[in-house]
Amino acid sequence: MNRTQPQDGAARAGRVLPQVAAALVVVLLLLVIVRLPWAGDLGMHAATIERLSHHLFHPGNPLVDADTPSPYYSPWMLVLGLVAKVTGLSVFVVLRLAAFVALTLLVTGVWRYVRTLTAHRAAPALALLSLFFLWGPVLFNWSGFLGLNSLALTVSYPSVFALGLTFHFWAWLTRALREETAWARWLWLGVLWALILLCHQFTGVVASLGALATVIAARPARTVLLRLAASLALGMALLWLWPYYDFFSLFSAGADLEAIHKPLYEDLAARFGLVLLGVAALVLRFRRDRWDSLVLFFVLGALMFAAGGLTGHYSWGRALPAALIPVQLAAALEVVAAGRRAVRVGWACVLGAALAVGAWTQAGTLGYVTGKGALPSVVAAKYRPPWVGYxxxxxxxxxxxxxxxxxxxxxxxxxxxxxxxxxxxxxxxxxxxxxxxxxxxxxxxxxxxxxxxxxxxxxxxxxxxxxxxxxxxxxxxxxxxxxxxxxxxxxxx
CATH class of the missing domain: 3.40.50 (Rossmann fold)
Structure with a gap:
């Protein structure tokens, strides 16, 4: 009896420590939302809400005085514009509310999706920590990417809202493929897929690749494929009917976006080197199951990313999260999936070290809560000040x-x-x-x-x-x- 108590205590600590760490990171992000640091595209999203709050049905261009459509007029921004119009709240208050909703969707979505992959209680927290910190020794920020520092600067963006919906979408799809599911739920999945694509087109590509991997891994029966086709048709119809911009015209607009996305193909080892641990985890998953959904997801994402670099379609680099997310999740899940206890402990130690390196790289995120002056000098050196505003x-x-x-x-x-x-x-x-x-x-x-x-x-x-x-x-x-x-x-x- 006494011999098992230390093991029980170690197992309990193995569950509790990741949960506490993940909770602290979420609290940090909530405090960041209060400060709402300004960098990148925040002004664009604020301007979009401004136009919709003044002219809900015909807002015009969000940035210049011109009567043009805009892909930023998504269903989510329409809701936020309506909130601003009805309440009279400033756009920056509305963006804080949007950030809170997006963060809630993201955390709960990761939890629900990971629970479709394993029942281990520590897995969702480990997954969150890997998504936030398993990146590289050089800081990388871009909307649609889930590194902690990047998320702190983009948490109010539609991309984070769309990512939160994406994880829920994958969870619902996985369960629908495993269970006898009514037509109504399949049609709802089509609506959700279209919503993600309309809210953030690049994240919609990631969601689609993840969904495709999930379907391939499930090898569904013909009756399920018919329902899936109906779901897809409904989603396509909604994309076609959206009145604020022509979704399908975006496929011919890539040439205008290539130059600004070329940096996605630079310094890959420095920015993403720690994910190699997750690649090793995927190899182990592949040996256990040749139809593993995370392996298939990674392959699809990596192929699209590589194709963009080889053909000069650098905007395809925005599909990189489709390769990173399954790798990061696999690294976390191997801690609870490996066979022998000694192997799991060893894997947990290696993952913990990698997460510590990633956390140190992004330690400057603390400054968005405390201000640079309150940080130790070694941490302050990692802090990147937000924009002042006008x-x-x-x-x-x-x-x-x-x-x-x-x-x-x-x-x-x-x-x-x-x-x-x-x-x-x-x-x-x-x-x-x-x-x-x-x-x-x-x-x-x-x-x-x-x-x-x-x-x-x-x-x-x-x-x-x-x-x-x-x-x-x-x-x-x-x-x-x-x-x-x-x-x-x-x-x-």
Whole structure:
């Protein structure tokens, strides 16, 4: 009896420690949501909510004063725009609510999906920790990727909401393939699949690859395939009927996105090297089951990622989570799936060391809660400060005003309701995007004559200019100063 008690205690600790660690990470993310650090695409999503809160059915372009559709007008953003419209809450408060919902969906979705792979109580927590920390020794941030630091900066984005739905989608699909499932549930799966694709197209690709792997692994009967086909047909119909943008036209827009996605193919070992542990786990899973769903999922994701690099379709690199997620989950599950106790303990030690390296790489995430000043110097060196924002222009610049600004401020200013001359992000539905970008470049070029600058301002109905102090001249009146030698000028005629 005494001999078994230490083993029981060790087993209990093996269950509790991952659960406590995962809970602490989730609490950290909740505290990050309170601060809502600004980087990347937050301004785009805030601007999208702004447009929908003012014009729910015909919002126009979210960034520039143009009547064009936008792939950012998804069902989820429509809900958030409606919340902002009905409650009068600021878009940043609404984004915090969105982040809370997305994080809840993500955590519960991972838990439900992992429970379809194993009944071990520690597995969902281990899976979360692997998804957050099993990356590489060099920090990597990109929307749609689940590293802790990346998630802290993107938790309010539609990509995280879509990822949360994706894990639930995989869990429901797995159970539907295993059990006798009514037609209604299969049709619901079609609706959910279309919702994910509409909310974040790249995550929708990941969801589709995971679903395909799940179906192949299940080797369903013909009657199940018929229901699956009906589910797929319903999802396709919903994609076709969505009124805010033409989903299928996005397939011809990849050329405009290749350059910005090329960095996804750089520094792979430094960014993702720790996932090799999960590749080893997949090899073990493959030896146990040649139809393992995680193995198939990884193969599909890796093939699509490799095809993008080989053909120059770098936007296909956004399918990389379809290779990373099964690898990360496999690494976590091997801790509870390996046969002998000594093997499980050894695997847990190796995984723990890898997670510690990944956690140290992302330790700067703590600064989004505490501020840089409260961090030890070695951690502060890993902290990347968020953007300051352009709230300092809001006493003067009102909703719908057009602002002349370069790319970096153009990524933030529309969040407050104003438009910019050129979009701060690639816009596949804006036909004159290149002309607008050229106009901004000419305006801020040092040798551009004052008359030409004035003509550009008139052409685009510009009321304000955000630029350096050296820009001062005829037709501009200084209103206020911001950080980094930025001046808000009023256009006077």
């Amino acid at each position: 709230h300092w222009i809001t006493p003067w610049v009102k909703y719908g005003d057009v602002v002349m600004a370069r790319t970096d401020p153009a990524r933030q200013i529309p969040a407050y309701g104003a438009y910019t001359v050129a979009p701060g992000y690639p816009d596949v539905f804006l036909p004159d995007a290149a002309r607008r970008e050229a106009a901004v470049e000419r305006y801020f070029a040092a040798g551009t004559p004052a008359a030409e600058r004035a003509g550009i301002l008139r052409e685009y109905g510009v009321r304000w200019v955000v630029g350096p102090s050296s820009l001062a001249g005829p037709g501009l009146r200084k209103v206020t100063a911001g950080p980094d030698d930025q001046i808000l000028y009023r256009v006077v005629h």
